[in-house]
Amino acid sequence: MLFIVIHQVYELWFKQVLHEIDHVIVLLDAREPFRAQHSLKRVLTILKVLVAQLDILETMTPLEFQSFRERLEAASGFQSDQFRQLEFVLGTKSQAAIDRFADGGRARAALALRFRAPTLWDAFLRYLSREGYAIPTALLSRDVTARVEPSADLQATLIDLYRRDPQHAEMCERLVDLDEGLQEWRYRHVKMVQRTIGAKIGTGGSSGAQYLATTLMTPIFPDLWEIRSRL
Numbered sequence: 001m002l003f004i005v006i007h008q009v010y011e012l013w014f015k016q017v018l019h020e021i022d023h024v025i026v027l028l029d030a031r032e033p034f035r036a037q038h039s040l041k042r043v044l045t046i047l048k049v050l051v052a053q054l055d056i057l058e059t060m061t062p063l064e065f066q067s068f069r070e071r072l073e074a075a076s077g078f079q080s081d082q083f084r085q086l087e088f089v090l091g092t093k094s095q096a097a098i099d100r101f102a103d104g105g106r107a108r109a110a111l112a113l114r115f116r117a118p119t120l121w122d123a124f125l126r127y128l129s130r131e132g133y134a135i136p137t138a139l140l141s142r143d144v145t146a147r148v149e150p151s152a153d154l155q156a157t158l159i160d161l162y163r164r165d166p167q168h169a170e171m172c173e174r175l176v177d178l179d180e181g182l183q184e185w186r187y188r189h190v191k192m193v194q195r196t197i198g199a200k201i202g203t204g205g206s207s208g209a210q211y212l213a214t215t216l217m218t219p220i221f222p223d224l225w226e227i228r229s230r231l
């Protein structure tokens, strides 16, 4: 019961987070920075809850989990299309992730749509460009299906923004909070996996904790991290 309930709770919050991020993008496009930041704050607050509620699942011992694990068969976190949608809207896109979902299904269609749509970072850069910041044109017209790559020219602009524009620097800090928050969730999830199943393979067919460890420490907004040592 606990295992089912907690996964349903996560999916509900993922739904809300996706809704809020879509709204942040609309607000940035409408040049409404304060309202955008307000919605972003709500996302960050939900993210804290998402990390904290892992404590509840960690009350389940390895033996308790083992007592029903076989019945999960191939069911896995890999089937959470909303988590993949969240990764996509934040810039971590992958065709392979889409291919896991059945052709013609709701999940695949939703993911395919997000794959082709601009990310939160694209919306933010578009917004900054309209505010008069020198955003490289290559970034404004980039292939949005590709991962967000760091850019030296953009970093120069961001350093200038941090030094001279506290309002927008604050918005950048909220994006760093979001990035750090998701990394925190990944870290807590992998520790929970290690304490529950050790080094066993995942029900979704991956190497388990070993695979999950490869997803840690990969920032969503690399430029916002790279400028730190030069501020």
Ligand code: HEM
Residues within 6 Å of the ligand: 006, 007, 010, 011, 057, 065, 075, 076, 077, 078, 080, 083, 189, 192, 193, 196, 197, 201, 202, 203, 204, 205, 206, 207, 208, 209, 211, 212, 215
């Ligand atoms: C004892 C509890 C849990 C265990 C042992 C566990 C284990 C795993 C494992 C081994 C994977 C790697 C994929 C695979 O081969 O299956 C995975 C992925 C994943 N799990 Fe869990 N999990 C647990 C709880 C949760 C909960 C509560 C959530 C909430 C949403 C969740 C969400 C995910 C997601 C989204 C992925 C994909 C991550 C990625 O590819 O980066 N898991 N999990």
